[in-house]
Amino acid sequence: MEKVVIKKMETDTEIREKAYVHWKSWQEAYSGIVEKKYLDEHTLEQCEEMALHSLDKTIIAKKDGHVVGFATYGENHDGDLPNTGEIVALYVLADHYGCGIGKQLLQETLILLKDYPHIAIWVLKENERAIAFYKRYGFQFDGHQGMTQIGATAVRMRLER
Secondary structure (H helix, E strand, C coil): CCCCEEEECCCHHHHHHHHHHHHHHHHHHCECCECHHHHHHCCHHHHHHHHHCCHHHEEEEEECCEEEEEEEEEECCCCCCCCEEEEEEEEECHHHCCCCHHHHHHHHHHHHCCCCCEEEEEEECCCHHHHHHHHHCCCEEEEEEEEEEECEEEEEEEEEC
16 A cells, blocks of 8 residues: 655646545535535536646645545635634545544645644534544634535634644
8 A cells, every 4th residue: 555645736637636535525524514405516527627726725645646635725814814824625535534644634734834823724613523633733713603605504613723
């Protein structure tokens, strides 16, 4: 078995595989949290379009030559958090949960955001697995919640480190 490689997303194959991971991980992570109709409308093509627009701010995790996870990052644009980086997305295929891939992606993303004194991430309030993951690495709920439309209205929480 090949070790996990964390790297910038570069090739057409990596873009397509990252898009698949985005699409598939939403089906896996949000089943029972987000309306099925919304998940069904979240297409692979939409994920490919998103991948093309985030080339310079996306890292991928490759295992056995295939993308199995990714993280997208950048500057936080919440008005109350100046000079803060943001983890925009971090997903790993369910078959690879518990293998340390999420941790490796998070660690590399934190290095890439090292110039920011604070890092934030928004997480769906019902996504207990993700909240527990981020808390293990020093993120805490900062008291800010918001609403997001993902089929139905859902509550999201901001975690900060």
